[in-house]
Amino acid sequence: MAVVSAFSIRALLAPVAFALFSLNLSLWGIVVTLCGALKILPLPALQRACSQLAHWAYRRWSWHNRQLIELFNPVEWQLSGLSELKQDRWYLLISNHKSWLDIPVLSQFALARIPEPKFFLKEELKWVPFIGSASWALDMPFMKRYSQAQVAKNPALQGKDIETTKKSCEKFRHQPTTIINFVEGTRFTPQKKRHKNSPFQHLLPAKAGGIAFTLASMGSQFDAVLDVTLIYPDNPGHVALDMLLGRLKRVVIQVELLPVDDSIIGDYFNDEAYRQRFQQWLNQRWVHKDQQISAYLGAAENPLSTELDCSSS
Numbered sequence: 238m239a240v241v242s243a244f245s246i247r248a249l250l251a252p253v254a255f256a257l258f259s260l261n262l263s264l265w266g267i268v269v270t271l272c273g274a275l276k277i278l279p280l281p282a283l284q285r286a287c288s289q290l291a292h293w294a295y296r297r298w299s300w301h302n303r304q305l306i307e308l309f310n311p312v313e314w315q316l317s318g319l320s321e322l323k324q325d326r327w328y329l330l331i332s333n334h335k336s337w338l339d340i341p342v343l344s345q346f347a348l349a350r351i352p353e354p355k356f357f358l359k360e361e362l363k364w365v366p367f368i369g370s371a372s373w374a375l376d377m378p379f380m381k382r383y384s385q386a387q388v389a390k391n392p393a394l395q396g397k398d399i400e401t402t403k404k405s406c407e408k409f410r411h412q413p414t415t416i417i418n419f420v421e422g423t424r425f426t427p428q429k430k431r432h433k434n435s436p437f438q439h440l441l442p443a444k445a446g447g448i449a450f451t452l453a454s455m456g457s458q459f460d461a462v463l464d465v466t467l468i469y470p471d472n473p474g475h476v477a478l479d480m481l482l483g484r485l486k487r488v489v490i491q492v493e494l495l496p497v498d499d500s501i502i503g504d505y506f507n508d509e510a511y512r513q514r515f516q517q518w519l520n521q522r523w524v525h526k527d528q529q530i531s532a533y534l535g536a537a538e539n540p541l542s543t544e545l546d547c548s549s550s
Contacts, residue, residue: 251481254309258481261305265298266371273370291374294355299344306341310485318492322350325413327458330354331448331495332465333440333526334419336476339467342472347415348491351470354417357451378406378416380450403454410458418448420519439530443523445516456502462495466526468533489530495522 272291275282306312328351332343347354355377363369363379372379394412421441423429435441452459468489472479501518503511 248482250309250419250483251478253359254305255481257305258302258431261298261301263299266367268294269371269374270367273374275287276374287374288376291371292353292376295344295375297355299341302341303345303348306480306485309483310480311483312485313487315489316346316492319350321494322458322492323460324349324351324461326351326460327413327455328352328415328461328463329448329451329455329459330415330417330463330465331420331522332417333467333530334424335467335469336424338477338480339419339424342467342490343417343465352413352415354415356417356453357447360367376408376412378409378454379525380454406455406458409455414458415463416451416455418451420444420448420471420523422447437523437527440523440527443519444493444503445512445519448519449503449512449515452497452502453504456497459497462497462501464493464495464522464526466491466493466529468530472535483547489533491533507546532546 269291272287272294278284278286299304330343330351332339343354351494353375355375356372357378357380358372360379362372414545420443422444425439425441430437431434433441443528466489467483468491469479469487470489472484476485501515503515505512505515
């Protein structure tokens with residue numbers, strides 16, 4: 238009877254939690270979208286003010302997300318590798334991808350630690366209602382990509398995609414920025430793991446092209462690569478649904494700072510030697526990440542066997 242009662246309470250909490258998360262997104266999303274619409278006006282002072290307001294709204298969205306998560310869940314935040322993080326640095330953040338909850342988790346993690354995470358977006362999204370204007374208001378860079386077929390048909394296009402993206406990133410030379418990339422390209426599920434024949438236990442294969450393009454566009458500006466590992470050790474299934482039902486218990490964020498040097502910057506699409514070297518580098522990172530997750534989960538099952546390097550936020 239008690240089990241049924243507890244389930245009923247959680248079932249009632251889920252729509253309330255979903256409604257509040259949706260309200261939080263809608264409220265601050267409207268503010269950001271309005272800022273994007275006003276930035277169309279060719280008034281530099283107004284554009285700067287709108288950009289500042291949009292970033293403030295982004296931070297409020299992130300902060301309220303954490304409040305809502307903690308309101309409905311007895312969650313413990315375990316973070317490691319934070320000692321060298323700075324808000325006045327430029328970072329490329331790469332991460333595994335478990336749930337749509339990853340985006341709110343990483344956004345709130347960034348608060349008071351690193352610049353707000355931003356995404357490289359396809360050029361076509363610039364013209365999508367709301368998404369394009371909101372992304373522009375938040376100064377998210379749009380990348381122009383040309384296929385090998387397009388370059389073969391018009392050789393003058395070679396390298397133009399990098400040049401175009403670099404121009405869209407010019408503002409970041411004076412504004413510390415974190416660019417985020419979910420390297421697997423999609424959320425991890427056991428079904429996707431089987432479909433992709435993944436060699437990893439907890440990850441999908443990493444896609445190298447996106448971050449290689451980002452490094453080619455902004456490599457000289459990045460101070461470090463943040464290799465972030467996200468683990469929800471008590472919620473192996475549907476993490477977001479568990480959060481809405483009040484069943485999220487622990488969020489683990491492990492951060493490693495990696496140097497940015499010439500060994501990981503190059504022409505991924507035209508330099509075969511660099512492409513192979515970069516794929517090997519990224520695959521080694523993914524092997525390490527998979528081992529990290531296995532080690533954490535193994536230690537969590539046997540807490541006396543391993544001393545974890547984690548501190549509550």
